[in-house]
Amino acid sequence: MTTTTYREAIRSALREALRVDPRVFLMGEDVGRYGGAYACSRGLIEEFGPERVRDTPLSESTFVGAGIGAALGGLRPIVEIMTVNFSLLALDQIVNNAATLRHMSGGQFSVPLVVRMATGAGRRLAAQHSHSLEVWYAHIPGIKVLAPATVADARGMLLAALREPDPVFIFEHAMLYPLEGALDDAAGPADIVHAAVRRPGRDATLVTYGGSLTKTLAAAEQLATEGIEAEVIDLRTLRPLDMPTVLASVTKTHRAVIVDEGWRTCSLAAEISAQIMERAFYDLDAPVARVCSAEVPMPYAGHLEDAALPQTDKIVRAVREVLESHV
Amino acid sequence: MAPETSTSVSAAPLSLDRGHGLELLRQMLLIRRFEEKSAELYTLGKIQGFLHLYIGEEAVAAGAIQALTSDDAVVSTYREHGHALMRGVPAGAVMAEMYGKANGCSRGRGGSMHLFDASRRFYGGNAIVSGGLPLAVGLALADSLQNRKRVTACLFGDGAVAEGEFHESLNLAALWRLPVLFLCENNRYAMGTAIERHQARTDIQAKAASYGIPAEAVDGMDVLEVERAARRAADAVRSGDGPYFLEARTYRFRAHSMYDAELYRKKAEVEKWKERDPILLFGDRLRELGWLSEDDLRKIEAAVAAIVAEAVAFAEAGAWEPLEDLTKDVYTPVAG
Numbered sequence: 261m262t263t264t265t266y267r268e269a270i271r272s273a274l275r276e277a278l279r280v281d282p283r284v285f286l287m288g289e290d291v292g293r294y295g296g297a298y299a300c301s302r303g304l305i306e307e308f309g310p311e312r313v314r315d316t317p318l319s320e321s322t323f324v325g326a327g328i329g330a331a332l333g334g335l336r337p338i339v340e341i342m343t344v345n346f347s348l349l350a351l352d353q354i355v356n357n358a359a360t361l362r363h364m365s366g367g368q369f370s371v372p373l374v375v376r377m378a379t380g381a382g383r384r385l386a387a388q389h390s391h392s393l394e395v396w397y398a399h400i401p402g403i404k405v406l407a408p409a410t411v412a413d414a415r416g417m418l419l420a421a422l423r424e425p426d427p428v429f430i431f432e433h434a435m436l437y438p439l440e441g442a443l444d445d446a447a448g449p450a451d452i453v454h455a456a457v458r459r460p461g462r463d464a465t466l467v468t469y470g471g472s473l474t475k476t477l478a479a480a481e482q483l484a485t486e487g488i489e490a491e492v493i494d495l496r497t498l499r500p501l502d503m504p505t506v507l508a509s510v511t512k513t514h515r516a517v518i519v520d521e522g523w524r525t526c527s528l529a530a531e532i533s534a535q536i537m538e539r540a541f542y543d544l545d546a547p548v549a550r551v552c553s554a555e556v557p558m559p560y561a562g563h564l565e566d567a568a569l570p571q572t573d574k575i576v577r578a579v580r581e582v583l584e585s586h587v
Numbered sequence: 588m589a590p591e592t593s594t595s596v597s598a599a600p601l602s603l604d605r606g607h608g609l610e611l612l613r614q615m616l617l618i619r620r621f622e623e624k625s626a627e628l629y630t631l632g633k634i635q636g637f638l639h640l641y642i643g644e645e646a647v648a649a650g651a652i653q654a655l656t657s658d659d660a661v662v663s664t665y666r667e668h669g670h671a672l673m674r675g676v677p678a679g680a681v682m683a684e685m686y687g688k689a690n691g692c693s694r695g696r697g698g699s700m701h702l703f704d705a706s707r708r709f710y711g712g713n714a715i716v717s718g719g720l721p722l723a724v725g726l727a728l729a730d731s732l733q734n735r736k737r738v739t740a741c742l743f744g745d746g747a748v749a750e751g752e753f754h755e756s757l758n759l760a761a762l763w764r765l766p767v768l769f770l771c772e773n774n775r776y777a778m779g780t781a782i783e784r785h786q787a788r789t790d791i792q793a794k795a796a797s798y799g800i801p802a803e804a805v806d807g808m809d810v811l812e813v814e815r816a817a818r819r820a821a822d823a824v825r826s827g828d829g830p831y832f833l834e835a836r837t838y839r840f841r842a843h844s845m846y847d848a849e850l851y852r853k854k855a856e857v858e859k860w861k862e863r864d865p866i867l868l869f870g871d872r873l874r875e876l877g878w879l880s881e882d883d884l885r886k887i888e889a890a891v892a893a894i895v896a897e898a899v900a901f902a903e904a905g906a907w908e909p910l911e912d913l914t915k916d917v918y919t920p921v922a923g
Contacts, residue, residue: 285732311732317762322721322755329725332710333660335732337725352752356715357722365703365711366694367916401917425919 261444266414267437270300270376272445273418274338278308281336284422285312287323288340297342298378298437324350324375328358328427331373336422341377344393344431358427359402373427374418379407380433380471380521381569387557390565392521394431394470395528398499403427405499406452409473411441413496416450423449431498433471433521455502457509461491464579465509467532468519469495472570476519479575490579498528506532507540514545515582519570524552546585549578603811605878609887611653611810612873615645615866616891618669621678622841624895625668625685625699629845633902634685636698637714639666643840646865647772648673650813651740651835654821657707659738662723664772665700665714670742676704678894679901688905695908696916716777717743717750720769724756727765727830738824740768746777748794749785757830761798764829768820769795771832772807774839779851795832807837808863811872840864 264272277284286301292315295302305313316323320341327339341347347354354375361369381390398405404424408414414432421428458473459480468476473494480490491509495501510516516536520529529550536548554568622642628634641648648669655661655674663670671681676692684691685699693703693712701712710726713719723741730737747753748771760767771791775782782789795802801823805816813835820831838860842849873879 317755317758319755319759321752322724322759325718325721325752325756326725326728326759329722329727330729330732331725332722333726333729333733335729352715352718353721356718357713361711362919363916364693364697364701365705366691366696368693368703368705369710370919401914404918425921 261442263440264411264443265437266411266432266439266441267298267300269411269414269443270418270432271302271304272443273415274301274304275307277338277419277422278304278312281422283334283336284338285314285335286338286340287314287316287327289316289318289342291315291340296340298434300437301340320346320349321353325353325357327373327375328353328361328371331371332361332369336372336374338374338376338422341375343389343434344377344379345388345391347377347393354397354403355400359400362426363402370425371427372425374421374430375427376418376430376432378434379431380435381553381558381565382435382471384560384562384565386560390558392553394498395522395526395531397429398528400499403429403499404452404497405429405431407431407433407470407496407498409433409436409470409494409496411439411443412447413450415443416447417452417496420449420452431470435471439474452497453502455496455505456494457491457505458494459490459492461489461513463488463513464490464515464517464582465506465513466490466492466517466519466575466579467495467506468492469498470521472519472521475570475572476575478572479579482572482576483579488579488583501532501535503535503539506536510536510540511543514543516544517549517551517575517578517582519551519575521553521570523555524550525555527552544587546582546587549582551575551578608873608876608878609883611649611814612866612869612879613887613891614649614673615810615869616887617678617894618645618648618672619866620891620895621672621898622668624899625682626841626845628685628899634699635687636700637665637844638685638699639844640839640841641666641669643860643864644772644774644807644837645669646810646813646869647770647807647835647837650810651770651817651833653814654817655738655740659740659821660708660710660723660726662710662719662726662739662741663712664716664719664743665712666744667702667712667742668699671702671704671709674704674707674709676702676707676709678898680704682898683902683905686902686905687907688902689908690901690905717747717752719743720747720752720756723767724760724765727760727767728763731763731765736825736827738766738768738821740770742770742772744777745771745773745775745782745791746785747771748791749777757795757798757800757832760830761800766824766827767830768817768824769800769830769832770817771834773834773836776839776843776852778843779847781851792832792834800830800832801828802832802834804834804836807835808865808868810865810869
């Protein structure tokens with residue numbers, strides 16, 4: 261066990277993947293000589309060369325599509341998109357090709373492609389670099405969507421994604437790259453089937469993922485000082501959702517708050533809330549609550565950006581309200 | 588308007604003999620008769636959805652796909668019945684796919700626009716205009732990184748030239764010197780919009796040349812010229828010289844799809860192009876050479892009719908995919 265950062269954990273997974281599997285290559289904007297916009301691939305071009313750590317032009321649609329083609333051609337591409345807002349330029353390839361080829365060909369082709377991208381707000385980057393659009397991807401049958409929230413998952417989920425036969429999209433919250441945590445450098449692929457209970461509790465279930473996990477755990481600690489024990493679930497995989505873990509917790513606590521940095525309307529929080537209603541309605545003692553981002557393109561000014569996002573105090577308040585509410 | 592022809596036609600390594608000539612004619616006729624039957628079956632409701640006929644453009648598929656080996660890959664468009672047939676996808680599997688049957692080449696999940704055949708490296712059947720170009724670049728990248736001397740032939744229409752993916756893909760293929768044979772089937776219309784109304788500069792091959800890709804335009808109504816150019820292009824790509832671009836200037840005789848009322852072009856224009864029907868032109872050439880008698884033609888027509896009839900029978904006899912398999916093949920089954 262060593263203490264390292266989320267960024268270094270990703271780099272260690274990339275390095276290991278490039279070392280052990282000659283079919284793996286990394287491709288994206290500035291992944292090579294620059295070392296990656298978030299420095300996740302620093303040094304890799306020196307170690308593995310420009311063929312396997314491949315700088316691309318600013319052509320998101322084509323380098324994602326080329327990743328799909330290379331996967332069809334027998335390779336294991338890892339494509340980095342600088343940020344989720346840029347991934348919209350590649351949505352055609354993702355939605356119309358990556359997600360459809362297997363089904364549309366009657367099962368003849370699989371697309372073993374891994375796409376990583378940064379997501380989320382908090383860096384004062386305004387409305388074209390800060391959104392949390394994971395739910396758009398989680399909507400699409402044919403792909404898997406991962407959101408590592410810890411240092412261990414940053415490494416383990418990437419290694420796991422490389423074992424999947426179908427396209428996997430990994431959303432790395434931009435605020436997590438400097439996060440420190442313990443990492444077993446020899447740890448293998450992570451479980452990408454199950455959500456994780458990050459903090460056990462009996463009074464309320466807090467469901468979250470990615471960049472909101474830290475804030476949610478902080479809220480739970482604060483609530484504990486008031487004698488409220490909240491259970492915190494880290495979804496980890498956003499498609500397919502591990503609803504049994506969520507439902508087991510709700511059945512125990514009878515109350516749920518969902519914390520999701522996406523906009524509230526049509527959010528992952530909305531989907532989870534609907535599934536709790538459908539599958540655990542009679543176990544609920546209060547309506548499900550949601551803490552999401554304000555319905556605004558992300559503003560630049562710090563005080564406005566902070567106000568637009570889920571924050572620990574908002575989560576604490578939402579949990580108190582749910583506990584005071586009865587059906 | 589007659590198509591402009593290539594500026595440079597070098598001596599090509601193709602010696603036309605009678606057997607090859609009759610085979611080219613047979614292949615073009617197979618596409619034509621298969622599609623005429625498809626149109627008929629569409630009006631009967633046997634084929635549904637969109638049906639984009641290739642009639643008029645047969646010389647491009649018949650000429651170009653000759654130049655590929657079985658190791659090469661083909662990435663195609665939604666007007667791909669002819670491409671699939673020329674690639675060797677059985678006519679029955681194509682017809683059954685259009686019926687939506689489980690014995691179709693995509694198990695009824697794709698239809699007319701999404702024909703696939705892994706065994707023949709036929710990668711669709713892409714119905715997003717220009718969406719296949721990045722795939723072709725990636726397939727070629729995989730070959731390049733694995734040191735395989737294979738060609739990925741990517742077919743698309745003139746409409747694709749207006750898309751960003753066209754320019755991104757040409758740039759990337761040229762930048763990385765990837766083995767892609769870009770083949771633009773310029774039928775002069777992006778659905779109903781004439782090329783003069785969608786391109787600031789209508790000389791498409793010049794756009795490819797501007798990326799440093801060897802590019803030429805050929806008469807897409809002349810099957811031999813297409814074949815010669817495609818062999819030249821495929822040889823260049825296979826030798827590791829990077830991508831090559833061919834623009835085949837052709838014309839679609841039928842409507843864009845079965846829904847198209849053809850309000851955007853004059854009948855006289857269509858009739859004028861029909862004077863250069865690739866099948867008639869090539870038939871005349873074979874007759875001039877003394878290689879095609881009326882009896883030969885009757886035999887070819889009979890053989891083609893038999894293939895089409897068998898294809899229909901195969902589709903009719905096919906089973907429907909069971910409803911319990913509705914969500915099959917969304918993800919790859921994992922053992923264990």
